Amino acid sequence: MLTSEHTATLTTIVGPEHIATGDSERSLHSRDQSSHAAHLPEVVVWPTTTEHVRLVAAFANQHRIPVTAWGAGSSLEGNPIPVEGGIVVDFARMNRILAVHAEDFQVTVQTGVLYQDMNKTLARFGLFFAPDPGANASIGGMIANNASGTRTVRYGATRDNVLALEVVLANGDVIRTGSRSIKQAAGYDLTHLFVGSEGTLGLVTEATLKLAPLPEHFSAVVTSFATTEEAAEAVFNIIGTGLSPAALELVDTATVAAINGAGEFDLPVAPNLFIEFHGATEATLETELKLVRAVCAESGCRTFTSGLGRAARNRRWDARHEVAELLIRTHPGHGYIITDAAVPISQYPALVADTAETLRELEGVRGFLVGHAGDGNMHAIVFFADTPDEYARVQQAFNDHIVEKAISLGGTCTGEHGIGIGKQKFLAQELGTNSVELMRQLKALLDPNGILNPGKVVSPI
Numbered sequence: 001m002l003t004s005e006h007t008a009t010l011t012t013i014v015g016p017e018h019i020a021t022g023d024s025e026r027s028l029h030s031r032d033q034s035s036h037a038a039h040l041p042e043v044v045v046w047p048t049t050t051e052h053v054r055l056v057a058a059f060a061n062q063h064r065i066p067v068t069a070w071g072a073g074s075s076l077e078g079n080p081i082p083v084e085g086g087i088v089v090d091f092a093r094m095n096r097i098l099a100v101h102a103e104d105f106q107v108t109v110q111t112g113v114l115y116q117d118m119n120k121t122l123a124r125f126g127l128f129f130a131p132d133p134g135a136n137a138s139i140g141g142m143i144a145n146n147a148s149g150t151r152t153v154r155y156g157a158t159r160d161n162v163l164a165l166e167v168v169l170a171n172g173d174v175i176r177t178g179s180r181s182i183k184q185a186a187g188y189d190l191t192h193l194f195v196g197s198e199g200t201l202g203l204v205t206e207a208t209l210k211l212a213p214l215p216e217h218f219s220a221v222v223t224s225f226a227t228t229e230e231a232a233e234a235v236f237n238i239i240g241t242g243l244s245p246a247a248l249e250l251v252d253t254a255t256v257a258a259i260n261g262a263g264e265f266d267l268p269v270a271p272n273l274f275i276e277f278h279g280a281t282e283a284t285l286e287t288e289l290k291l292v293r294a295v296c297a298e299s300g301c302r303t304f305t306s307g308l309g310r311a312a313r314n315r316r317w318d319a320r321h322e323v324a325e326l327l328i329r330t331h332p333g334h335g336y337i338i339t340d341a342a343v344p345i346s347q348y349p350a351l352v353a354d355t356a357e358t359l360r361e362l363e364g365v366r367g368f369l370v371g372h373a374g375d376g377n378m379h380a381i382v383f384f385a386d387t388p389d390e391y392a393r394v395q396q397a398f399n400d401h402i403v404e405k406a407i408s409l410g411g412t413c414t415g416e417h418g419i420g421i422g423k424q425k426f427l428a429q430e431l432g433t434n435s436v437e438l439m440r441q442l443k444a445l446l447d448p449n450g451i452l453n454p455g456k457v458v459s460p461i
């Protein structure tokens with residue numbers, strides 16, 4: 001419980017214009033985009049410098065006050081919900097691009113910058129940061145959740161594109177990890193310890209990221225199949241031929257119908273694959289296009305359309321990115337769960353077949369399948385009557401089932417949304433109890449008072 005003296009000290013640290021204790025700001029920082037229960041913080045602060053973050057952490061550590069980092073609040077597993085109250089540190093005002101190292105294809109930023117804003121600036125240099133979660137997330141939130149997205153199949157997840165960090169530890173110590181060198185072998189890899197740690201090990205204040213050149217040439221394809229299972233089989237066949245798509249997304253019939261219904265699209269009402277290739281020349285793209293057409297034909301595609309112009313291609317990706325929000329908007333008053341499991345690509349057809357069948361058999365739900373298929377990641381968005389009983393039923397019969405299936409296929413309980421609150425129960429099943437125990441020990445070492453985002457990733461110490 002924060003006292004008025006605590007709040008007064010925090011006000012001195014960040015300045016009166018960068019702190020709020022009112023209901024509305026606390027409420028805005030009480031829940032993410034998941035269905036996990038909201039929890040109010042006692043105070044929200046907006047640091048503008050690493051020094052602010054350092055002082056807030058040291059003060060909170062001294063007084064054992066929980067500190068939960070906040071990026072854009074777009075998580076889907078309860079990751080930034082301050083379940084034990086305390087201080088929310090919102091990084092939105094630490095959003096400066098500190099240096100564009102264009103000649104090295106790198107950028108150094110404060111971590112509150114939103115990746116879409118950052119990419120607008122980087123476009124002027126002909127560069128972009130490739131991982132693209134559907135929501136307009138902050139770089140800090142992407143690093144903390146190890147976010148990925150439609151382009152991960154070609155460019156990797158956030159983890160693969162982080163070179164160096166500045167991190168404020170729980171006790172207020174500031175450390176630097178990594179370097180701007182692409183090759184790094186200097187000791188333990190602290191950079192990647194913090195990637196995916198969901199704000200439980202440290203507060204990331206700066207990051208140096210790897211960038212890619214904006215593609216000069218691209219080709220976009222939409223191909224449709226009779227069944228979701230056939231579309232998933234085609235995904236395996238495409239990746240299996242050694243093709244290297246820049247995006248390979250699976251969208252089931254119900255989702256295609258929703259996208260068509262929302263706007264200017266006329267996609268074949270069937271399971272679709274959205275595919276894109278990036279290339280240095282038109283000629284290399286032409287070769288890839290020929291090959292993918294052949295693979296899709298052999299996999300039984302019903303339609304195959306290529307050659308979308310840039311505007312049409314951008315609109316279609318916008319629609320894909322916005323589909324979760326569209327579905328949630330069009331199911332007012334419903335409870336919902338968004339699943340997130342991933343498997344090796346050879347097992348993707350089995351995961352998709354099992355998900356589709358489970359969905360068909362589950363009563364009282366409306367389900368939609370969308371997946372970053374090229375990297376073996378499957379999401380299902382399921383809507384149901386908004387009651388605690390229904391939530392528990394669907395959680396157990398659908399989400400838990402899909403996760404267990406993915407783990408049994410050699411995969412993971414979360415491809416990109418993170419552990420947060422909802423996936424903690426699967427950690428030991430996936431990684432073994434010794435690994436989870438080591439995670440607990442690391443947490444205890446870096447945050448002995450358990451102040452950083454308590455109640456997440458590993459259970460309390």
Ligand SMILES: Cc1cc2nc3c(=O)[nH]c(=O)nc-3n(C[C@H](O)[C@H](O)[C@H](O)COP(=O)(O)OP(=O)(O)OC[C@H]3O[C@@H](n4cnc5c(N)ncnc54)[C@H](O)[C@@H]3O)c2cc1C
Binds near residue numbers: 203417
């Ligand atoms: C419509 C929609 C579509 C989505 N699609 C995708 C997708 O395709 N791929 C994907 O990966 N995710 C997706 N997400 C989930 C979400 O956008 C990502 O997890 C994203 O990385 C969260 O970033 P954020 O800035 O919103 O972070 P928040 O939700 O604010 O926080 C995320 C976690 O990071 C911690 N954190 C935040 N900033 C820092 C910091 N500076 N230092 C330390 N810890 C910090 C928080 O404590 C929390 O644990 C989607 C979400 C929505 C709503």
